[in-house]
Amino acid sequence: MDFELSREHQALRRLIREFAEEELRPATRCADRSAQPPLDVVKKAAEIGLFGVPFPREYGGLGAGETGYCILMEEIGRVDTSFATIIGAHIGIGTMAIYLGGNKQIREKYLPDLCSGKKIAAFALTEPQAGSDAASIKLRATKEGDSYILDGEKMWITNGPMASTMSILAVTDPALGARGGATAFVIETRNGDGAPTEGFTPGKHEHKMGLHGSPTAAISFDNFRVPAENVLGQVGLGFVVFMQTLDIGRVTLGAATLGGAEASLQQTLEWAALREQFGKPLALTQSIQFMVADMAAETEALRSLVYRTAWLVDNQKPFIKEAGMCKLLGSEIASRCVDRAVQVMGALGYSRDVHMERGFRDARIAEIFEGTNEIQRILIAEQLFREVGVRIRP
Amino acid sequence: MKVLVCVKQVLDPTGLTVNRKAEKVFINREDFILDTASKAALEAANDLKRAGAAVIAISVGPERVEDGLREALARGADRAIWIRSEGGDALVIANLIAAAARKLSDIDLIIAGHQSLDSGAGELAPRLAEALDWPQILGAAQIDAGEQGVTAIVQADGFVQVEAALPVVVSMLGAAYRGSLANGWRLMDAYKQWDVEAWSTSELDLNEDDLRPLTIKKEDAFPPERQLGMSVRDVKELVVMLKREKVIA
Numbered sequence: 001m002d003f004e005l006s007r008e009h010q011a012l013r014r015l016i017r018e019f020a021e022e023e024l025r026p027a028t029r030c031a032d033r034s035a036q037p038p039l040d041v042v043k044k045a046a047e048i049g050l051f052g053v054p055f056p057r058e059y060g061g062l063g064a065g066e067t068g069y070c071i072l073m074e075e076i077g078r079v080d081t082s083f084a085t086i087i088g089a090h091i092g093i094g095t096m097a098i099y100l101g102g103n104k105q106i107r108e109k110y111l112p113d114l115c116s117g118k119k120i121a122a123f124a125l126t127e128p129q130a131g132s133d134a135a136s137i138k139l140r141a142t143k144e145g146d147s148y149i150l151d152g153e154k155m156w157i158t159n160g161p162m163a164s165t166m167s168i169l170a171v172t173d174p175a176l177g178a179r180g181g182a183t184a185f186v187i188e189t190r191n192g193d194g195a196p197t198e199g200f201t202p203g204k205h206e207h208k209m210g211l212h213g214s215p216t217a218a219i220s221f222d223n224f225r226v227p228a229e230n231v232l233g234q235v236g237l238g239f240v241v242f243m244q245t246l247d248i249g250r251v252t253l254g255a256a257t258l259g260g261a262e263a264s265l266q267q268t269l270e271w272a273a274l275r276e277q278f279g280k281p282l283a284l285t286q287s288i289q290f291m292v293a294d295m296a297a298e299t300e301a302l303r304s305l306v307y308r309t310a311w312l313v314d315n316q317k318p319f320i321k322e323a324g325m326c327k328l329l330g331s332e333i334a335s336r337c338v339d340r341a342v343q344v345m346g347a348l349g350y351s352r353d354v355h356m357e358r359g360f361r362d363a364r365i366a367e368i369f370e371g372t373n374e375i376q377r378i379l380i381a382e383q384l385f386r387e388v389g390v391r392i393r394p
Numbered sequence: 395m396k397v398l399v400c401v402k403q404v405l406d407p408t409g410l411t412v413n414r415k416a417e418k419v420f421i422n423r424e425d426f427i428l429d430t431a432s433k434a435a436l437e438a439a440n441d442l443k444r445a446g447a448a449v450i451a452i453s454v455g456p457e458r459v460e461d462g463l464r465e466a467l468a469r470g471a472d473r474a475i476w477i478r479s480e481g482g483d484a485l486v487i488a489n490l491i492a493a494a495a496r497k498l499s500d501i502d503l504i505i506a507g508h509q510s511l512d513s514g515a516g517e518l519a520p521r522l523a524e525a526l527d528w529p530q531i532l533g534a535a536q537i538d539a540g541e542q543g544v545t546a547i548v549q550a551d552g553f554v555q556v557e558a559a560l561p562v563v564v565s566m567l568g569a570a571y572r573g574s575l576a577n578g579w580r581l582m583d584a585y586k587q588w589d590v591e592a593w594s595t596s597e598l599d600l601n602e603d604d605l606r607p608l609t610i611k612k613e614d615a616f617p618p619e620r621q622l623g624m625s626v627r628d629v630k631e632l633v634v635m636l637k638r639e640k641v642i643a
Contacts, residue, residue, distance in 0.1 A: 007461060007585065008581070008582060008585035008586065010461070011461060011464060011465060011468075011581055011584075011585065012578070012581060012582075014425075014427060014465070015465075015468070015575065015576050015578060015581055018575060018576075019575055022573055022575075023573075023575075044575075047577075048575050048576065048577055048578045049577065049578025049579050049581075050578060053578070057579075057582070062578050062579060062581075062582050063582055063586075064582065
């Protein structure tokens with residue numbers, strides 16, 4: 001058993017940490033206040049290869065696998081959850097669905113520009129009436145000659161306003177429903193000059209509690225034409241492609257929350273060493289010691305889970321149950337850690353001038369998106385009961 | 395033009411705590427990073443590479459320096475040479491690198507960091523120039539090199555422009571680092587596709603004297619803590635004190 005990362009993964013971590021500290025950190029406050037993604041930082045991340053970390057070299061990626069991708073999300077997550085979300089939506093779900101579901105032609109056509117960050121990807125699943133109940137999507141794809149025509153609406157699409165490539169799930173056969181009647185497509189939503197393609201309308205940016213630096217929007221399609229060759233996987237089996245994509249995305253979402261938990265712990269330690277009350281540093285107060293000990297214990301457990309699950313993925317072993325656990329535990333641990341950090345920092349933790357407040361707002365979403373934690377518990381239970389021969393879902 | 399860049403790894407300073415009372419340096423996380431001045435040297439070499447120069451990175455030390463050299467490849471070096479040696483003082487390191495430069499035979503320019511984050515002694519470049527009997531330009535903020543030689547802006551009582559004919563040794567200021575990052579694709583290639591050439595000291599034309607350090611490093615030690623003066627609230631208090639000490643009447 002070896003718990004040491006490979007030397008190239010350690011080198012990748014050094015590179016990403018330097019990027020996160022030197023390029024990203026100075027841009028985070030402005031992105032949060034202005035609710036605009038830091039596009040110049042996006043460009044720099046793209047230039048050094050960060051938009052293609054897990055994908056094979058033959059498609060323009062770094063070939064660093066799920067482990068490399070977890071390192072990316074952990075290091076970015078330490079500094080800015082919004083930026084981790086931009087990257088997560090691009091790599092972990094938007095591009096991942098194209099990689100998992102696409103044939104050789106589709107991969108060769110789309111992946112190089114996505115891995116180099118020349119194009120930004122999004123993943124379009126959620127609809128107004130289909131959140132946790134993803135199987136009840138209605139966006140319609142009607143076959144017309146060699147094309148499909150998309151009509152309908154998607155909601156809460158991360159990167160939606162700036163993405164030029166999307167993986168999208170649409171209903172091709174309403175009679176069969178999502179399982180058997182839904183098909184995944186790769187679509188181009190912006191032209192070379194950045195204008196929306198015909199039939200595509202990006203909606204207004206959503207006003208969110210946190211993640212201000214990560215743009216989210218509703219998007220709509222009206223008579224939007226997709227060539228039939230853009231189907232990801234098989235016609236009617238798109239739900240499978242999308243669910244497989246989400247399974248992988250959960251591991252790295254766990255890695256991003258690990259970064260958030262670590263940053264909260266680090267800040268708490270530094271503050272507790274510095275701040276004096278009752279004539280001594282907070283660090284000498286037992287109630288504070290208990291809090292940091294709990295934070296550290298949970299963070300360490302999460303680190304083991306995340307990197308072991310990444311190892312399962314990279315070694316083609318079953319990982320669905322563990323991926324759900326990464327997302328479930330990670331989001332709850334990060335929320336608890338940042339909550340304790342705010343508590344230890346007192347009024348300063350609540351101040352908008354100190355970034356713990358941003359961390360607090362940003363952390364909450366991880367318990368909701370990419371499958372709420374309640375859905376994760378169902379997925380984990382489903383896997384557990386499957387092991388004793390019981391099916392708990394139709 | 396062939397450029398040799400000396401790169402050095404240093405312990406990541408964010409992984410250290412200094413306890414002055416216990417007179418100890420605690421290494422909480424032993425992680426080596428490329429020294430900032432080495433990064434500046436690589437940046438300067440990369441600028442010359444765009445004008446057609448070939449860049450070779452070189453480092454002396456134990457196995458870990460291979461990681462520093464692979465990062466140098468990711469930062470644009472075409473070739474990396476690792477001299478396997480436990481090193482010694484700056485004289486030994488300079489003799490080893492000078493011997494490697496002679497072995498490579500057609501090096502026009504050697505760029506090193508001016509002062510590293512750890513020791514900051516600034517000895518390597520002048521000792522290299524001495525060992526090779528080349529001119530030296532120390533503390534460069536910017537360099538430009540062509541067939542004629544090197545033109546540099548160096549820090550010396552403000553900044554001055556200095557010129558020297560090739561071959562020459564230049565040391566780059568850490569402050570000159572513009573913050574360019576390693577390239578991710580090159581970093582992966584540096585580990586999976588490219589080799590770091592390992593040279594042993596026996597392959598170099600050196601005698602025993604060249605490898606004998608002049609100085610020997612012993613355990614960590616701290617100079618006595620400086621006694622702080624006292625602060626005075628206002629001029630009136632100052633005058634009273636000066637009178638008491640009979641400095642003024």
